[in-house]
Amino acid sequence: MAHIPDTDIPAPAITIPAGLLPADGRFGSGPSKVRPEALAALAKTTLMGTSHRQAPVKRLVARARAGLSDLFDLPEGYEVVLGNGGTTTFWDVATFCLIERRSQHPVFGAFSSKFAAAAAAPHLAQPEVIEAPPGSRSEATGRPGIDLYALTHNETSTGVMADIRRPDGADPGALVAVDATSGAAGLAVEPSNFDVYYFAPQKCFASDGGLWLALMSPAAVERAESLWSGGRWVPASLDLSVALANSRRDQTNNTPAIATLVLLVDQLDWMLGKGGLPFATARSQRSARILYQWAESRSYTRPFVEKPDQRSDVVGTVEVDESVPVATVSAVLRANGIVDTDAYRGVGRNQLRVGMFPAVDPDDVEALTGCIDHVVAALS
Ligand SMILES: *Cc1c(COP(=O)(O)O)cnc(C)c1O
Numbered sequence: 001m002a003h004i005p006d007t008d009i010p011a012p013a014i015t016i017p018a019g020l021l022p023a024d025g026r027f028g029s030g031p032s033k034v035r036p037e038a039l040a041a042l043a044k045t046t047l048m049g050t051s052h053r054q055a056p057v058k059r060l061v062a063r064a065r066a067g068l069s070d071l072f073d074l075p076e077g078y079e080v081v082l083g084n085g086g087t088t089t090f091w092d093v094a095t096f097c098l099i100e101r102r103s104q105h106p107v108f109g110a111f112s113s114k115f116a117a118a119a120a121a122p123h124l125a126q127p128e129v130i131e132a133p134p135g136s137r138s139e140a141t142g143r144p145g146i147d148l149y150a151l152t153h154n155e156t157s158t159g160v161m162a163d164i165r166r167p168d169g170a171d172p173g174a175l176v177a178v179d180a181t182s183g184a185a186g187l188a189v190e191p192s193n194f195d196v197y198y199f200a201p202q203k204c205f206a207s208d209g210g211l212w213l214a215l216m217s218p219a220a221v222e223r224a225e226s227l228w229s230g231g232r233w234v235p236a237s238l239d240l241s242v243a244l245a246n247s248r249r250d251q252t253n254n255t256p257a258i259a260t261l262v263l264l265v266d267q268l269d270w271m272l273g274k275g276g277l278p279f280a281t282a283r284s285q286r287s288a289r290i291l292y293q294w295a296e297s298r299s300y301t302r303p304f305v306e307k308p309d310q311r312s313d314v315v316g317t318v319e320v321d322e323s324v325p326v327a328t329v330s331a332v333l334r335a336n337g338i339v340d341t342d343a344y345r346g347v348g349r350n351q352l353r354v355g356m357f358p359a360v361d362p363d364d365v366e367a368l369t370g371c372i373d374h375v376v377a378a379l380s
Contacts, residue, residue, distance in 0.1 A: 011331035014378045016371050021336065022364035028340030029156050029315045029355040030182060031202040031209055038206060038266040045262050052255055060261050061250040067268035068215065071277055074191055077218040082211060083243040083252055086200040087181045090212040091118040094148070094177060096232070097224045097240035098196065103148040104128040106138040106162075109155035110346060115179060119150070123232070134158045134347060135305050135317075140176075142169025149176045151194075153183030156203075157344040159317030159353065160310050164193050175220055185271060186284040186314035186357055195220040204280065204314065206359040207263035211256060216244075271358060280358035281313070287356035287365040288313040294369040300324050300376060304351060316354040317343070324376055326350045332375045338368060 026033035042048075047056055065080040074080070083093070095118055102125040105116035119127045128146065132138035137160050140149045149170065154161045161183065166176050177196040180189070184197065185204035191197070198214040201207035216224075224240040236242060237253065246253050271280045292311055295301040295318045304317035320326045330342050330352065343351035352372070356365060 009327050009331040011335040012328065012379070014332045014336075014375055016332075016336040016338075016374055020367060020370045020374055022338065022367035022371070023361065024364055025333075025336075025338040026340065027338065027354045027356075027360065027365075027368060029203070029344070029353055032206065032340075032355045032357050033359045034206050034208070034263060035267065035270065035359050038263050038270070041266050042259055042262050047258050047262060050258075052252070052258065057258060057261075058250040060258070060265060061247075061252070061256075063265045064213075064261055064268065065247065065250065067265060067272060068213065070272060071185065071268060072189070072191055072197070072215060073277075074215060078191060079216050079221060079244070079247070081214045081216055081240070081243050081247040082256075083246075084211060084254060084256060085237075086202075086209050086212055087179065087198065088114070089238070090198050090200075090214065091115045093212070093238045093240055093243070094150075094196070094198075095119050095121050095124070096234045096238050097227055098148055098175060098177060098220065099124055100147040100223065100227065101125050102127065102146055103150050104130065104140060104143065104146045105150045106130045106132070106140050106152070108132040108137045108152070108158065108160055109134055110157035110344060111179060111181070112150075112152040112155055115150050115152075135160065136307070137162055137310050140167040142167040142171075144171060146171065147174050149174060151176060151178045153178050153180040153187055153189065153197075154312050154314055156182040156315050157347055158304070159312045159315045160305055161187055161312040161314070162310075164189050166193055173219065175223060177220075182314055182357075185277065185280050188277065188281050191215070191217075195223075201260060201264045201267075203355070204284075204357045204359075205264050206267045206357065208257065208260045211260050211264075267359070283358045283362060284313040284356050284360075286362040287360060288316060290362055290365045291316040291318070291354055291356065291369065298373070304349065314356055316356055318352045318354070320350045320352060322350055324350070324379070326352060328379065329372065329375050332379075333371060336371070338371060341368075
């Protein structure tokens with residue numbers, strides 16, 4: 001049977017009173033809300049349509065790299081590397097340029113599972129997968145012979161967040177690589193606990209897709225360079241040494257989307273101007289508190305993630321009673337300008353999923369809960 005996207009569900013004519021509506025109705029978990037001020041800045045930039053090999057765009061890349069270094073308070077020797085293709089491409093980069101022989105993957109949702117699948121490559125040993133059911137979490141376990149631990153800061157498909165630390169008992173020199181695509185800038189992290197912290201800018205960085213960014217420790221840089229000089233064949237577009245050489249010159253190997261860089265830098269300036277990572281993480285935390293307290297206080301909802309300390313501050317999942325047709329609720333919300341509250345395709349629950357990245361105003365999350373209550377009451 002053909003899969004019918006939620007957007008095709010006809011919405012009953014329910015008008016949410018204007019006084020209940022959020023100021024901004026974008027609650028997507030990726031891509032997600034772009035601040036209107038950033039879009040206005042984009043409309044005014046003189047960089048669009050100009051060469052990425054010239055100084056003005058190089059300065060923009062330099063600002064992105066320095067801004068990330070500042071935001072995460074990177075220790076001496078850590079480097080900010082970037083390239084085209086988003087996080088999915090970076091999984092292939094890591095498979096070619098960071099995993100020496102065998103990786104370990106705690107898998108607890110769609111995204112952690114995708115990297116594990118990508119790392120099952122013919123030039124490597126079969127990856128070790130430690131699986132946990134959706135809505136819970138599995139942990140990395142130090143094991144001889146594992147040279148890269150693939151952690152996920154926030155599993156965007158299920159709304160489970162993790163603490164980032166190095167597993168006990170890992171081999172000396174084993175790398176910790178963290179998929180922080182939805183967690184970076186929304187969740188706290190200590191750089192000494194990772195070797196690679198990689199992401200794409202269409203979530204907490206409120207930009208557009210298509211780019212990958214990686215914060216790399218000296219050990220990670222050394223791994224990439226030693227695999228390369230050791231003679232491993234690597235496709236040029238996935239070659240981390242090529243990306244490193246370009247990044248050091250504030251360049252990318254091939255043409256980047258300049259708009260993505262402009263929006264990223266605007267969001268970095270906004271976060272840094274407001275107080276940096278503590279500001280950004282506190283804002284997401286405030287939204288999360290509002291959402292989960294609401295979900296616990298209603299008879300027809302509950303937080304999907306059982307353990308409170310695993311409930312994500314940046315992507316909230318709310319399980320809705322079977323008596324409430326959640327796809328219809330989402331369709332009514334959409335018809336009223338509140339978009340992208342649908343569960344991750346494939347999670348298959350009667351569920352709402354709410355992006356609570358730093359760009360989202362906690363007051364709008366509060367308003368969203370009021371709108372959901374209104375729609376559910378009108379449907380019953
Ligand atoms: C969104 C997301 C991805 C995919 O990012 P792309 O840039 O679309 O490839 C990967 N991992 C996580 C945790 C994500 O949230």
